[in-house]
Amino acid sequence: MNYNEVNIVNTETIMKQFNVNALVAKVIDAKGLTEEKFHALNEDYEYHLGDYSGAEDIKNIIKESYDNDEKFLIVSDPKLDNLFASIIVIRSLAKMKARFEIKYINKDEYMLKGNVIAIHDTLQFHNNQKNIHLEVETDLSLSTMAYVIMKEFVRDRYSIALASIANICTNVPLSYANRTLFKRAKEILENKQYVVFERFMITPEKRNAQLLRSGNAYTTYHLSKMKNLLVNPLKNFLKDNDEKRWNALLSYFFNPNKRDSKLSKLALAITKFKTDDEKEYDESQVIEVTLDEIRIDEIKNLAETFEPFYDGFKRPLFILKNVVVTDRRRFDLAKGLEISFRTDHGLVKATAYNNPVTKLDIKAGDTISIVGTLTINAFSGLPGLSIVNMEKHN
Numbered sequence: 001m002n003y004n005e006v007n008i009v010n011t012e013t014i015m016k017q018f019n020v021n022a023l024v025a026k027v028i029d030a031k032g033l034t035e036e037k038f039h040a041l042n043e044d045y046e047y048h049l050g051d052y053s054g055a056e057d058i059k060n061i062i063k064e065s066y067d068n069d070e071k072f073l074i075v076s077d078p079k080l081d082n083l084f085a086s087i088i089v090i091r092s093l094a095k096m097k098a099r100f101e102i103k104y105i106n107k108d109e110y111m112l113k114g115n116v117i118a119i120h121d122t123l124q125f126h127n128n129q130k131n132i133h134l135e136v137e138t139d140l141s142l143s144t145m146a147y148v149i150m151k152e153f154v155r156d157r158y159s160i161a162l163a164s165i166a167n168i169c170t171n172v173p174l175s176y177a178n179r180t181l182f183k184r185a186k187e188i189l190e191n192k193q194y195v196v197f198e199r200f201m202i203t204p205e206k207r208n209a210q211l212l213r214s215g216n217a218y219t220t221y222h223l224s225k226m227k228n229l230l231v232n233p234l235k236n237f238l239k240d241n242d243e244k245r246w247n248a249l250l251s252y253f254f255n256p257n258k259r260d261s262k263l264s265k266l267a268l269a270i271t272k273f274k275t276d277d278e279k280e281y282d283e284s285q286v287i288e289v290t291l292d293e294i295r296i297d298e299i300k301n302l303a304e305t306f307e308p309f310y311d312g313f314k315r316p317l318f319i320l321k322n323v324v325v326t327d328r329r330r331f332d333l334a335k336g337l338e339i340s341f342r343t344d345h346g347l348v349k350a351t352a353y354n355n356p357v358t359k360l361d362i363k364a365g366d367t368i369s370i371v372g373t374l375t376i377n378a379f380s381g382l383p384g385l386s387i388v389n390m391e392k393h394n
Helices: 011-018 022-031 035-040 055-067 080-095 142-150 157-169 176-190 234-240 246-251 261-271 296-306
Strands: 072-076 100-103 115-119 123-127 132-135 212-214 219-221 281-288 315-324 327-331 336-343 346-353 367-376 383-392
Touching: 011 022, 011 035, 022 281, 022 296, 022 315, 055 115, 055 123, 055 132, 055 142, 072 080, 080 100, 080 115, 080 142, 080 157, 123 142, 142 157, 142 176, 157 176, 296 367, 296 383, 315 383
Parallel strands: 072 100, 072 115, 281 315, 346 383
Antiparallel strands: 115 123, 123 132, 212 219, 315 367, 327 336, 336 346, 367 383
């Protein structure tokens, strides 16, 4: 295996200086983080409209239209990011008690009259009668952009969570700004019980007027016969879903088995999104780790400190060198391989799936080296590695 192994020499010093455990200290050393850069990972990022071309103009025209009691039409296609962005805009307009309508299926907004907020490839504002055509230029997801603009009108904590989830679940590269958005969202979702999407869904175009209801804070639209399903705090959900995949987090909000066909199709489509980037880890270097360091608390602390990893700070790769196999098993018609190692603190697992290394002839007593990411096994709850590469030594 040809990897650039980082020379880690300052682990104990960094542990004392930064007040962190050994694994976190090794990552700090490998990434060359100063105290300032390390603490910046957990600082809030402040979004400014002036940083995004067109955002200030759209905010101003929304305010002017709202002050004049003009109606808005929200047009969106059903892509995941666009859907979340639409919901954020809808929630904000409702809290403002603005007049608006929703089009579930994207249409040619240039043919529509009045104030059109269009969300598909970009976030746009059109008014043909006034000859207004505005568009935001940004490398952020549209859900984040919707939040950045609409927070100028209302401070909706739940919109932060929606924007964050959309960021994690789409193919938009996770930036430093979006990472800090996620941190805020996690705090909001962890300890509070919410109704599914706060009962706020993109609705069929034909609505029963009796299902339109005004609340104290905002207007709620119900899909036909949809119950107000309560969901548990996020930390309880994750406790029962240890795999922690983000499509599982989406299923926390969507119920694919609902009878309403539009909601069901939408939910099924979203839960099929691939949310794990195969190359999300940093291939430029590996950090040596020992079996003794691969412990549940250490890995959890590593995740709490650095996740979610983002485009400028990818998940680190670790190398476990010259370890003796205690046991191994194959699963799912040999597509998967699980290797066990016995330590003083219990078993450590290393797993691979649909990876060429599953073809290696590995048995108990073999000495191997593994490159992979540190993880807690979703099924056994044991600490270990998700194998990227592996080498047999005898």
